[in-house]
Each structure stands twice: as C-alpha cells, then as structure tokens.
Amino acid sequence: MQDLFSKALSLVDLSGYSNLLLQGTWMTVKLSLLSFLLAMILGIFTALIKSSKNIPLSFLATCYTTLIRGIPDLVLMLLIFYGVQNWVGELTNALGWKFIYIDPFSAGVITLAFIYGAYFSETFRGALQAIPEGQKEASIAYGLSKVQSFRYVVFPQMMRFSIPGLSNVWQVIIKATALISIIGLNDLINAAVEAGKSTNRVFFFLIIAAGIFLAYSILSNVAFALLKKYFQKGVKEAN
Amino acid sequence: MLELLEMYWKPFLYFDGYSYSGFVITMWLLIFSVVVGFLISIPLAVARNSKYKVLSWSVASFTIVFRGTPLYLQLLICYSGIYSLTFIQDQTLLNQFFRDGMYCTLLAFTLNTCAYMCEMLAGALKNVSAGEIEAAKAFGMNRFKTYLYIIFPSALKQSIPQYSNEVIIVLHSTTIAFTATVPDILKVARDANSATYMTFQSFGIAAFLYLILSFVLFYLFRKFEQYHTAYLPNTQLSKGLFSTYFSPLKKK
Numbered sequence: 001m002q003d004l005f006s007k008a009l010s011l012v013d014l015s016g017y018s019n020l021l022l023q024g025t026w027m028t029v030k031l032s033l034l035s036f037l038l039a040m041i042l043g044i045f046t047a048l049i050k051s052s053k054n055i056p057l058s059f060l061a062t063c064y065t066t067l068i069r070g071i072p073d074l075v076l077m078l079l080i081f082y083g084v085q086n087w088v089g090e091l092t093n094a095l096g097w098k099f100i101y102i103d104p105f106s107a108g109v110i111t112l113a114f115i116y117g118a119y120f121s122e123t124f125r126g127a128l129q130a131i132p133e134g135q136k137e138a139s140i141a142y143g144l145s146k147v148q149s150f151r152y153v154v155f156p157q158m159m160r161f162s163i164p165g166l167s168n169v170w171q172v173i174i175k176a177t178a179l180i181s182i183i184g185l186n187d188l189i190n191a192a193v194e195a196g197k198s199t200n201r202v203f204f205f206l207i208i209a210a211g212i213f214l215a216y217s218i219l220s221n222v223a224f225a226l227l228k229k230y231f232q233k234g235v236k237e238a239n
Numbered sequence: 240m241l242e243l244l245e246m247y248w249k250p251f252l253y254f255d256g257y258s259y260s261g262f263v264i265t266m267w268l269l270i271f272s273v274v275v276g277f278l279i280s281i282p283l284a285v286a287r288n289s290k291y292k293v294l295s296w297s298v299a300s301f302t303i304v305f306r307g308t309p310l311y312l313q314l315l316i317c318y319s320g321i322y323s324l325t326f327i328q329d330q331t332l333l334n335q336f337f338r339d340g341m342y343c344t345l346l347a348f349t350l351n352t353c354a355y356m357c358e359m360l361a362g363a364l365k366n367v368s369a370g371e372i373e374a375a376k377a378f379g380m381n382r383f384k385t386y387l388y389i390i391f392p393s394a395l396k397q398s399i400p401q402y403s404n405e406v407i408i409v410l411h412s413t414t415i416a417f418t419a420t421v422p423d424i425l426k427v428a429r430d431a432n433s434a435t436y437m438t439f440q441s442f443g444i445a446a447f448l449y450l451i452l453s454f455v456l457f458y459l460f461r462k463f464e465q466y467h468t469a470y471l472p473n474t475q476l477s478k479g480l481f482s483t484y485f486s487p488l489k490k491k
Contacts, residue, residue, distance in 0.1 A: 070450040072411035075425060079442040086438050178309035182418065189312060196323070203320040206312065214307040 017195035017205070024191030025212055031108055031187065032177045036170060038113035043120025050121060051128050061121065068118035074179050076115055081107045081183045108180035116173055123165030127158040160231040167224040174217050188212060240440050243431060250427045251444060260422035262448065268413045268423065272348035273406055279353045284360035285386070298357065305354035311415050313351055318343040318419040340419035348416075352409050359401045363394035396467050403460035407453050414449075424448050 014021065049061045068076070085102050092100055131154055139149040181189040192209035196202035249255070253263040287298040305313065321327055322337040336342050367390050375385040417426035428445035432438050 067450070070453040071446045072414040072425075072449050074411075074414040075428075075442060075446045075449060078425075078429075079439070079446060082432070083439040083442065175309040175311075178311040179415065182311070182415070189309075189315065193315070193319075196320075200323070202323040203316065206316045206320040210304075210308045210312055210316065213309060213312060214304060217307040218303075 014195070014205075014208070015199050015201075017191075017199070020191045020195055021188065021205075021208065021212070024186060024188035024209075025216075027105070027186060028174075028177050028188045028213075029216070031105065031112070031180060031185070032170075032174050035109045035112035035116065035177075036173055038109065039116035039120050039169075039173070040166075042113055042117030043124050046117060046121035047124035047128055050125050065118040065121050068115055073111075073115050073176055074182065077108075077111045077179060077183060080111045080114070104180060104183050104185035107183065108177070108185055112173060112176060112180075116169055116176075119169050119172075120166070123162045123169065124158060126165070127161035128154070130161045131157050156231065160228075160235070163224065163228045163231060167221070167228075170220060170224070171217055174213070174220065178213075240437070243435055243437050243440050244444070246435075247427065247431045247441075247444075250422075250430070251424065251448065255422055255427065255430075258422065261424050261427045264416075264421060265410070265413050265423045265452075268344060268348060268416055268421070269406070269410050271345055272352050273409055276349045276351075276353035276356055279349070280356035280360055281391075283353065283357040284364055287357060287361040288364055302354040302358050305351050306358070310347065310351050310412050311418070314344060314347040314415060314419055317347045340416075340421050344416045344419045344421050348409065348413070351412075352405065355405055355408075356402070359398050359405065360394060363398040363401075364390060366397065367393045399460065399464040399467065403457060403464070406460070407456055410449070410452060410456065 046061045046065065050058050050065075052058060081102070081104070084107075088100050088102060092098065135153055135157075136149060139153040140146075144152065177187060178189050181187050184190075188209050192205040193202070196205035199205070251261040253259060253261060255261070259267075283298050283301070286294045287302070289295050317337070318340060321343075327333045327337055371389055371393060372385060375389045380388065413423055414425045416423045417429065420426075424445050428441045431441040431444075435441065
C-alpha cells in the first residue's frame with residue numbers, strides 16, 4: 001500500500017521530498033485515527049452519563065458538551081496545549097520532578113479527542129434514544145446483566161443509528177488535524193510547506209497536500225459506506 | 240486577570256493602536272464571508288441541480304474539492320501558495336490582492352462557506368414539494384417567477400437551522416485568520432499571551448468571547464426561524480438553547 005502510494009507520488013516531480021510528504025501523511029492519518037477512537041470512547045461514556053439518572057453527573061456532562069461546542073477548536077487547542085503545559089510545568093516544579101514536555105502529537109490527540117468526544121456524545125445520545133426502551137427491558141428480563149445488555153443489544157444498534165453522525169464528525173476530524181500543524185506538529189501540511197519553501201514551489205506542494213487530503217476524505221467516505229453495510233445487516237431497508 | 244483586561248480590552252474589542260482588531264475584525268470576516276458566500280451559492284445551487292451534466296458536475300467538483308480539504312490548507316494556498324507564483328507577482332493588481340492577508344482570508348473563507356452553503360441549498364431546492372411547483376405552474380407563473388416566489392422562499396425557510404449551524408462553524412473557523420496576519424480575536428489573545436505569559440487568562444478571554452458570540456448567533460437564528468416558520472406545518476423548531484440543533488457538525 002505504502003509502496004503504491006510512493007510510486008504514485010513519484011509520478012510527479014517532488015524533488016526528493018516524497019519521503020517527507022509520506023511521513024507527514026502518515027502522521028496525519030495516525031493523528032486522525034487515534035483521536036477518532038479516543039473521542040468515540042469518550043463520546044459513548046458521556047452519552048451514557050447524559051442519559052443516566054444521575055443528575056449532577058449528567059449536568060456536568062451537559063456543561064462539557066455545551067461549552068466545548070461553543071468554543072472554536074483552535075482556541076481550545078491553544079488553551080489546552082499551552083495552558084496545560086504550563087500547569088504540568090508548575091506541578092512538576094512544585095513536586096520537584098523532572099520537567100514533562102507534552103509533545104504536539106499527544107497534545108493534538110488529547111485535544112481532538114476532548115473536543116470531538118463532545119460532538120460524539122450528541123450523536124450517541126440520539127442513537128441511544130432511537131433504541132426502543134422495551135428491548136433493554138426485555139434483555140434484562142431474559143437475565144442479561146447490564147453490561148451484557150449493553151454489549152449485545154444496545155451497542156450494535158447504537159452503532160447502526162450513529163453511523164451517519166460518525167461519518168460527519170470523522171470528516172470534520174480529518175480537516176481539524178490540519179490545525180495541529182499550527183502548534184508545531186510535523187504533519188502533512190507542515191511537510192508540504194517545508195518542501196515548498198526549500199524548493200521555491202510552495203503552490204505546487206500545497207496543491208499536492210490538498211490532493212492527499214481530498215483522497216483521504218473520499219476514501220474514508222467509501223469505508224463508512226462499507227461500515228454502514230456491515231452494521232445494517234439484518235435490517236431490511238424500505239427502498 | 241484584571242490587569243490583562245485593563246491592558247487588552249480595547250484590542251480585544253476593536254482597536255489595537257494601529258488598526259481595527261479583535262471582535263470587529265472577527266465580525267467583519269464572518270459577515271462578509273457568510274453574506275457573499277450565500278449570494279454566490281444561490282446561482283451555484285441552481286446549477287448544481289441543473290439537468291445539464293456539465294454544469295452540475297462542475298459545481299459538484301467545486302464543492303467536493305472545497306469540502307474535502309481543510310480550510311486552513313485553502314487559506315495557506317491563497318496566502319502563501321498563490322503569491323509564490325511568479326506570474327501573480329508580475330501583475331500589479333493580483334500582486335496587491337494576494338499580498339494582503341485580509342483579502343486572501345476573505346477569499347478563502349468565502350469560497351469555503353459558499354461550497355457548503357451551495358450543497359445545503361441544492362439539497363433544500365430538491366426537497367421543495369412537487370405540488371408547490373405544480374400549483375405555481377397552474378397559476379401561470381413562468382420559471383423565473385416560480386423560483387423567485389415559490390421555490391427559493393420555501394427552500395430557504397426549510398434550511399434556516401442548517402444555515403445557523405454553518406454560520407457558527409464559520410465563526411469558529413475565523414480563528415485561523417491569524418495565520419495570515421489578520422488581527423482577529425485569537426491574534427489579540429496570542430499577543431496578550433506572549434506579552435504577559437498569562438496563557439490561560441489570555442486564551443480564556445478569547446474562548447469566552449467566542450462562546451458568547453456563538454450563543455448570541457444561535458439565539459438570533461432561532462428567533463428568525465420561529466418568525467419565518469410560524470405558520471408552516473410539521474416543522475421541528477429548535478426547542479431549547481442547548482437542543483440537538485446546536486450541533487455545528489450536522490451539515491450534509
């Protein structure tokens with residue numbers, strides 16, 4: 001796969017920067033996949049908390065999702081990247097530990113997961129509400145434990161209902177990874193800028209980067225269509 | 240915190256000593272790109288639904304490209320990419336245009352939001368019920384009049400919630416304008432941060448401003464929606480301020 005990719009890249013004259021671009025692409029893919037997974041886990045938990053009957057906890061969860069969605073992601077990123085770094089520095093100072101540096105990659109993953117977890121929680125909450133209450137009751141009546149009922153009855157259906165939402169948020173996450181290059185991660189965009197500056201062909205390399213992003217988002221659309229098919233099995237569609 | 244506010248309230252709101260900055264610039268970016276993007280998206284949406292494949296496909300590829308790539312990358316292409324081309328630098332007018340960060344930002348934002356709005360509007364135009372159009376025909380309206388009096392008002396009313404989402408997304412994306420040296424709210428926050436090292440407070444003020452702006456915009460759109468869809472049957476009105484409508488990612 002990577003071979004094919006570098007071959008395709010070598011068709012255009014990249015003046016020896018194909019490796020850098022490839023590394024940048026891999027970084028972007030890693031960043032988006034990792035933050036997507038983490039955000040999904042966070043989203044499921046937040047959705048479960050929100051639809052639970054624990055009022056203080058669900059209030060906290062609502063505050064989290066509302067606040068996060070009202071603040072631009074870049075501002076949150078800078079706030080978390082610089083602000084948390086400061087706090088960690090002060091903490092390690094106070095405790096006399098060695099200085100812990102939060103690198104841009106982990107900061108990026110944490111921030112993206114934190115932000116898009118809030119969006120996912122809305123997606124999953126909607127999906128949870130779409131599952132008839134009777135099914136959960138029936139599964140309990142059949143003697144499934146709470147965890148089992150979630151794992152075998154609720155979860156598969158929740159995934160099916162939430163696939164359109166997941167796909168939407170995934171598309172946004174792909175594009176949001178571009179912002180992490182602002183806080184200094186060597187992702188695809190920084191690789192393209194670097195290659196362009198040293199060869200004096202900024203426009204060309206940026207267009208290449210745009211092409212890679214476009215291919216990534218189109219490919220993942222296809223992947224989501226397949227995923228939808230997988231979770232849709234056993235359900236008859238109206239048309 | 241108070242010192243920071245005392246020193247920076249003016250740049251945060253409207254003036255940094257040399258030029259307009261902060262809130263005013265953010266609002267200018269938002270209003271310009273949303274209004275111009277909307278106006279351009281109207282003919283494009285009609286073309287997107289056109290039966291001539293050349294037209295609809297060219298608009299579709301425009302929207303796919305602009306919706307499939309990050310806005311930050313588009314801004315970079317406009318600001319540093321295009322300006323690096325020699326034939327752009329040779330022409331005085333183009334040179335002046337692409338040298339200015341503000342113009343480049345406005346261009347990138349407008350094209351980007353235009354692509355999203357075009358898809359939204361095209362979908363809404365398709366959803367206008369056939370009965371309304373037939374009725375218009377039966378009343379003897381020509382195509383232009385049908386579009387002007389029947390199809391557009393109906394489609395626009397249906398897509399107010401989506402427009403509200405889009406506007407809030409554009410507000411949130413204006414934050415990247417500082418990378419093109421445009422002095423918006425975030426740029427002021429960064430300046431304040433590097434001058435005072437009060438990281439959390441500086442970015443916190445910016446976050447608070449954006450939060451307030453988002454809520455105000457959302458509230459205004461909700462009022463607007465209630466006003467314009469009051470007599471429509473079967474419309475889901477946004478219920479509360481924090482209802483599911485406020486999910487800026489719900490665009491198709």
